[in-house]
Amino acid sequence: MIVHEQDPYNAEPPRPGLATTITPFDSFYVRNHGPVPNIDTDAWRLSIDGLVDHELTLSLADLQNRWPHRQVTATMQCAGNRRAGLIEVRDIPGEDPWGPGATSTAQWTGVRLADVLADAGVHQDARYVALGAPDVSQIADPPQPYGGSIDLGKATSDEVLLAWAMNGDPLPAVHGGPVRVVVPGYIGARSVKWVQRITVQTTPSDNYFQATAYRLLPAEADPATAGPGDGLPLAAVALNAAIISPDDDAHVAAGRLEVAGYAYAGDDRTVARVDVSTDEGRSWVQADLDPAASPWSWQHWTAAVDVTPGKQTVIARAWDSTGASQPESPRHLWNPKGYINNSWARSHVHAM
Structure with missing residues (x-):
């Protein structure tokens, strides 16, 4: 792997590692914003709250036994993929020089987020699904756990999963195990790892990584002073x-x-x-x-x-x-x- 940072760990495979349809664990790119959390799988719980009729608290066994299993082969791509080409144009301080390897594909196994939300009962005025994780990032000011959101229409589509397996094996911790969200077609930042909380709400998440970080700023903007809502929110991957x-x-x-x-x-x-x-x-x-x-x-x-x-x-x-x-x-x-x-x-x- 080409390691861009050790702490937090961020790495991509060299180009030959991208040649197979399904990317093996050891060649799948890793994008973290803080230390990989140490989660006890047996003690892990997922809470569903917000604009729902019935709040839920689910264990991994609950996820695996209450809803039909689904497999989706999906590519995940970091919003910073091929950033090195932009750095050649003009320096981008503080950002990792990703090559073309911040893209990988896996077969994900889990349950549809739509099925879980249907059992919780989503209110008619709901518009977004916020996703929360326990990994605390020092990138945010002040430091905060990682989070994000996707619109309700995407969240309830067939392909979006709460996944516990990757390429037929339990999801490795570095890739979000025991459970992560997989949002095919969207930037990897929206496929929140180690997910612990799902909140149905009327507005996008106010988490730093939704409101401030993963937004496309105009060329003249200063990212050090950009605030929540500046620029364009990133969702779907570009061709x-x-x-x-x-x-x-x-x-x-x-x-x-x-x-x-x-x-x-x-x-x-x-x-x-x-x-x-x-x-x-x-x-x-x-x-x-x-x-x-x-x-x-x-x-x-x-x-x-x-x-x-x-x-x-x-x-x-x-x-x-x-x-x-x-x-x-x-x-x-x-x-x-x-x-x-x-x-x-x-x-x-x-x-x-």
């Missing part, structure tokens, strides 16, 4: 693609070059096409696109292109099912928190 092979600055043989990568559309969109160029976008080769493992999963792609001796740049861009594509340059996307870099993917190669 993105990355090159897995060849690695950046790789030495390759001139002639035919096999290029591979992943693409992910986020929300309820799918990837429709991926193009690859070796002449700065003057001409393109359409890649072969693998089918998605689920509507919420990334897709891998491959393409064969010709490279001539010397230094060249391999470029990839994706198109989604709405006909939208990626912006060309990270210069047009720079923001002071380094979020949502979905510009064309680039990998520089030295052909010999």
